[in-house]
Every structure is written in structure tokens, then in C-alpha cells.
Amino acid sequence: MAFAVGPAGNLGLRLVFSKTPEPSLTYGLLSIQAAAKQAFSDSLIDSIVGYTTLTLFFRPLVLDRERAQRWLEEQAEQIGSLADALATSCRTVTLPVLYHPSVAPDLEWLAEHQNLSVDNVIERHSKTPYFAYATGFAPGFCYLGTVDERLATPRLSTPRANVPAGAVAVADRQTAVYPCASPGGWRLIGACPTPLFDLHSDPAALLSVGDTVKFEPISMDDFRTLQARQDKA
Amino acid sequence: MRTLGLIRSGIACTIQDSGRMGHQQNGIPPGGAMDMYALRMGQHCLGHSDNQAALEFAYGDLAFETSHPCRFIVTGAPTIISIGHSERDSGRIEETPAHQVVTIKSCGQGIYSYLHVAGGFNTPPELGSRSTSPRERIGGLEGRHLRDGDTLPLGAQINQPNLEYLSNPAVRQRDVLPLRFVPGFQFDAFLDAARQTINSHVFSVTPRANRMGIALDGEPVDTGVVSLLSEATCYGAIQIPPDGKPIILLNDRQTVGGYPKAGAVISADCQRLVQARPGQRVKLVAITPQEADRITWLEHHYLETKLS
Missing domain, CATH: 2.40.100.10 (Cyclophilin-like)
Structure with missing residues (x-):
């Protein structure tokens, strides 16, 4: 696999693979991330796995650029074997979703736009297991792929000023759950009552890169019960 | 408890320390003082460790009082500090009596100034830092910008100052x-x-x-x-x-x-x-x-x- 290692600012290094994102590549990047935490311990202050990248940030003055670069290159060479070891240890998380126009302002629009019934949109969105390729945008936000071709829609040209927490959204071939209320340009097709980010839990984020995520359609009654349980907690 | 009352919170006033490391994978930015030198120098002068928190504020416009007599220093963008009727330049350790109104005004240079108080701001750290990330609503006081009338908890004033005075290399005019x-x-x-x-x-x-x-x-x-x-x-x-x-x-x-x-x-x-x-x-x-x-x-x- 073709890759390159280079600087990410004056305190970072980035490993980039030139290929289409896929779970096996993500597993490989996660293995290298775990190995980097061991190899560099305290001198590594942060590390982020993206779709096809791993970025490492070091404490000032401790980065031995040549050595770290060589280390990353050696890891990248053997990424295939690393990926296999990790693939079996990743989790599957099932998230309950209420697909209903009262909580999903774009559900009917999407069905009409794609010439599908609402039930068919729900079926297509909930039958596929998704893979968590990357995080970002907001705490606990995970970019999930890959969405059924027939559900692929462009983002809103003007993002909504306020998307509620728990909104289940699609954009292009990606889907996600908004962990907290925020502005957002994705199309909203459902609502998930499970909190995705809680500072007082450990870990704070429910989803992490490498997870497999399944959406399970629930009824309005179940949604209300789950939401009430959350409000109580 | 020793506290600091913000009479005027000015612009973009937040609690910041040296930042929140290790959480970018979960979408949480590092935050921390914008002018890290100003943070370090102020904390050092007061005898604090590098990662204690200060109040960061933009375009120097702040007024506060403390519940007890307090040592403090203002670093970063230069300001004029008024304690009662006496005015002085920032960058020096000052003492204020209890309940004395202290006002801080910009000198028209730089953006971010830092108010460091002996004992430090004692808001609860979240994910290992007191830095405020308002978008994520994490850290500082309720994860938000500070407002007029906020009361902030202070730690005990135990350490002796390391330095009385410093000059800040970051604010120098260049064409x-x-x-x-x-x-x-x-x-x-x-x-x-x-x-x-x-x-x-x-x-x-x-x-x-x-x-x-x-x-x-x-x-x-x-x-x-x-x-x-x-x-x-x-x-x-x-x-x-x-x-x-x-x-x-x-x-x-x-x-x-x-x-x-x-x-x-x-x-x-x-x-x-x-x-x-x-x-x-x-x-x-x-x-x-x-x-x-x-x-x-x-x-x-x-x-x-x-x-x-």
C-alpha cells in the first residue's frame, strides 16, 4: 500500500495512505496508534486516526523527527498484518432510532426526493451495519459509512442553526448522530435517545473509530420510555 | 472560601490553563491560553506550576474584586491597572485589599491579557484541564464565557512569588x-x-x-x-x-x-x-x-x- 510520512506542523507527524478508506485500513491505523502510545509514551501528547491518516502530536523539544519518522514508516510497511490482529477486537454498538416525521424534519423530503416510500428509507438506513471511520466536528461525533446509494443526498445549502442532540442524519454516503445540540447541514431522518457523549462517563464518548454501528428502528412508545429513562438519569 | 467577583467581564473572558491534551480523537480541541508565554510567565511569577489557570480576556477591559487580600499579576497584551486611585502598568505583581475594585484597561496594543491570582482559579478540571471550550461546553465555569457578576473560587495563597516583574516578548510591534x-x-x-x-x-x-x-x-x-x-x-x-x-x-x-x-x-x-x-x-x-x-x-x- 502506498503511503507517505511527513510533518504536521512543527510538533507533529502525519502518516497518509493514498487509497480509498476501508475498515481494514482503519484497523491498521488504530494498531499503529496503539503502538505509538507505547513507543513514545509521555512524549506523545495526542494522536488522531482519520479516514486514511494517522496524526501524532509530540511535546515540544522531545520529538526526534528522524527516529519517529523511521518508526512510522516501519509500522506502515507492516500495516496489513497489524490490521488482522485488531479486526476481531472491535465492538458493535446498536443504537435505537425513532424514524418519524415529528422528530425527523427531512425524512419525508428524502423519501420523496429519492422516489422511495418512507418505510423503504427506514429499511435502507437501518439494515446496513456502518463503520466508524473518523471522529470530529463535535465531542462524540462519529462519521459512519457507507450509506445506501439511494439515500445519498447533498447537505443543506444553508445549515440549520440548531440541530437537536440525538438527531440521526445523512449527508452524501455518510451518516451520524449529533451528540449535542449544534448547527448542522446534514439531513435529519431520525432521533436516537441514547446519549453519545457524557463528560461523567468513562470513556466520555460512546462511539470510537473502528466501531461497527447498527441502527435499530423503535416505536414512539419505546422512544419516549428510553428518553424518560435518560432524563431521570 | 476565597473568591474573585467579576464586576465587568469584558470581551471573550474565559478560564484557561495550558490546555486539554489527549482528547482530540473524541473531537475535543486542546483549548488553553492563546498566548501560552503570557500564561507561563504569569504563573511562574506567582510561584505556580505551568498548568494552573488564569483568566483570559480580549481587548483588555475587566473589573473585579476579591473576597480576601490577594496577590495578582496581569500578563499578555499590556494594560493599565487601577487599584483605588493608583494606576500602574501590567506585568508586575500587585496586592489588592479585600473588596477593593480593581479595573484593567487596554493600552491599545495586542489582544489577549491574562489575570493570574495567587492560589489559582479553583474551578473543577474536566478531562484533565480547567480550560474553557465554549463550543463543547467543557471546562471553566459551566463550560461558558464568563459574565458580569460571576463569582470564581480561588485556591489558597500559599506560594511565594518567584519574580516581581517581567517583560513580555510576544507583544512587539512589527510592520x-x-x-x-x-x-x-x-x-x-x-x-x-x-x-x-x-x-x-x-x-x-x-x-x-x-x-x-x-x-x-x-x-x-x-x-x-x-x-x-x-x-x-x-x-x-x-x-x-x-x-x-x-x-x-x-x-x-x-x-x-x-x-x-x-x-x-x-x-x-x-x-x-x-x-x-x-x-x-x-x-x-x-x-x-x-x-x-x-x-x-x-x-x-x-x-x-x-x-x-
Whole structure:
């Protein structure tokens, strides 16, 4: 696999693979991330796995650029074997979703736009297991792929000023759950009552890169019960 | 309990320490003081450790009183401090009696000033830091900007000051502020003309500047790069959005981004950029990673020398 290692600012290094994102590549990047935490311990202050990248940030003055670069290159060479070891240890998380126009302002629009019934949109969105390729945008936000071709829609040209927490959204071939209320340009097709980010839990984020995520359609009654349980907690 | 009451909170007033490390994978930016030198120097003067928190405020406009007699120092963008009828320049350890109104006013230079109080601000750390990330509602006081009338808990004033006085190297007027940067991978893929504009054009700092980033104005850069998969953003990243006007990403940046990036301005020059007022002219200068390492070394040792 073709890759390159280079600087990410004056305190970072980035490993980039030139290929289409896929779970096996993500597993490989996660293995290298775990190995980097061991190899560099305290001198590594942060590390982020993206779709096809791993970025490492070091404490000032401790980065031995040549050595770290060589280390990353050696890891990248053997990424295939690393990926296999990790693939079996990743989790599957099932998230309950209420697909209903009262909580999903774009559900009917999407069905009409794609010439599908609402039930068919729900079926297509909930039958596929998704893979968590990357995080970002907001705490606990995970970019999930890959969405059924027939559900692929462009983002809103003007993002909504306020998307509620728990909104289940699609954009292009990606889907996600908004962990907290925020502005957002994705199309909203459902609502998930499970909190995705809680500072007082450990870990704070429910989803992490490498997870497999399944959406399970629930009824309005179940949604209300789950939401009430959350409000109580 | 010792407390500090904010009478006037001014602009963009937040609690900041040296930042929240290790959580970017979960979408949480590092935050921390915009002018890290000013934070370190103030904390050092009071005999605190580097990662204790200060009040960061923009365009110097603050008024406070404390419940008990207190030592404090204001660093960063220079200000005039009034305690009762006496006025003095910032950058020196001061003492204020209990319930005395202290006002801080800008001198018209720089952006961010820091109020450090002996004993430190004792708000609860979240994910290992007291820094406030308002967008994520984490840290500081209820994860938000501070408001008039807020009361902040202070720690016990135990340490003796290390230094009575310091000068801040970050706020120095320059006609054109050089921003040295380490080119990233994507820079090679930019059109020749784009690389040339970035390397030769004099840009200027716009008022579209906050803790997330600083937008520059100047000749638009057409990178020729269409779209990219989101990847981690780094401190100082020179992001080129579709309008071609570079944005330098800073402490409260989103942790990933998909816009093309020319590279990243080195930390030492970011420290000067954050104190630059709108209209300040800047020039991007590409340097090698090795040169960047050398400058980082020099800056840190300069600071160590100043603080010893």
C-alpha cells in the first residue's frame, strides 16, 4: 500500500495512505496508534486516526523527527498484518432510532426526493451495519459509512442553526448522530435517545473509530420510555 | 472560601490553563491560553506550576474584586491597572485589599491579557484541564464565557512569588509579522501559482479572528485541490477555504477538517499572531521541519532563561 510520512506542523507527524478508506485500513491505523502510545509514551501528547491518516502530536523539544519518522514508516510497511490482529477486537454498538416525521424534519423530503416510500428509507438506513471511520466536528461525533446509494443526498445549502442532540442524519454516503445540540447541514431522518457523549462517563464518548454501528428502528412508545429513562438519569 | 467577583467581564473572558491534551480523537480541541508565554510567565511569577489557570480576556477591559487580600499579576497584551486611585502598568505583581475594585484597561496594543491570582482559579478540571471550550461546553465555569457578576473560587495563597516583574516578548510591534510555516503534504499538490502567492504575498489579519482561528485577507489562493477526506487539523494549520482566503487554525479549532492546507505556522510565530490586531500585515515563510525544531528549541530555552 502506498503511503507517505511527513510533518504536521512543527510538533507533529502525519502518516497518509493514498487509497480509498476501508475498515481494514482503519484497523491498521488504530494498531499503529496503539503502538505509538507505547513507543513514545509521555512524549506523545495526542494522536488522531482519520479516514486514511494517522496524526501524532509530540511535546515540544522531545520529538526526534528522524527516529519517529523511521518508526512510522516501519509500522506502515507492516500495516496489513497489524490490521488482522485488531479486526476481531472491535465492538458493535446498536443504537435505537425513532424514524418519524415529528422528530425527523427531512425524512419525508428524502423519501420523496429519492422516489422511495418512507418505510423503504427506514429499511435502507437501518439494515446496513456502518463503520466508524473518523471522529470530529463535535465531542462524540462519529462519521459512519457507507450509506445506501439511494439515500445519498447533498447537505443543506444553508445549515440549520440548531440541530437537536440525538438527531440521526445523512449527508452524501455518510451518516451520524449529533451528540449535542449544534448547527448542522446534514439531513435529519431520525432521533436516537441514547446519549453519545457524557463528560461523567468513562470513556466520555460512546462511539470510537473502528466501531461497527447498527441502527435499530423503535416505536414512539419505546422512544419516549428510553428518553424518560435518560432524563431521570 | 476565597473568591474573585467579576464586576465587568469584558470581551471573550474565559478560564484557561495550558490546555486539554489527549482528547482530540473524541473531537475535543486542546483549548488553553492563546498566548501560552503570557500564561507561563504569569504563573511562574506567582510561584505556580505551568498548568494552573488564569483568566483570559480580549481587548483588555475587566473589573473585579476579591473576597480576601490577594496577590495578582496581569500578563499578555499590556494594560493599565487601577487599584483605588493608583494606576500602574501590567506585568508586575500587585496586592489588592479585600473588596477593593480593581479595573484593567487596554493600552491599545495586542489582544489577549491574562489575570493570574495567587492560589489559582479553583474551578473543577474536566478531562484533565480547567480550560474553557465554549463550543463543547467543557471546562471553566459551566463550560461558558464568563459574565458580569460571576463569582470564581480561588485556591489558597500559599506560594511565594518567584519574580516581581517581567517583560513580555510576544507583544512587539512589527510592520510585517513573519509567519514561518512547515509545508504539509498537500502543499506539493497546490497549483504553482497558489504556492507562489502563499510564499510571496503580504496578507493582513482581519477582524474575523477568535480562539478557533484567524482569517487573513489578501490575494485569493486558488489551490486547485478540489476536496479532501477529513484529517486531523494541527495548531497553526493554514487552511484554504473555497474563497481562497487563508485561515490559521488555533486552540479551539475543530479537530478534523477537509479543506486544503498549505502547512502549519510554527507555534512560536502563532504566539505572536494571536496578539496581532486586525490590519497587521503578515507574510508566510516556508521553512524546513529541522529549522522549525531549531526555533522551538531556541524559544523554549529563551523562556527558561527568562524564568530562572
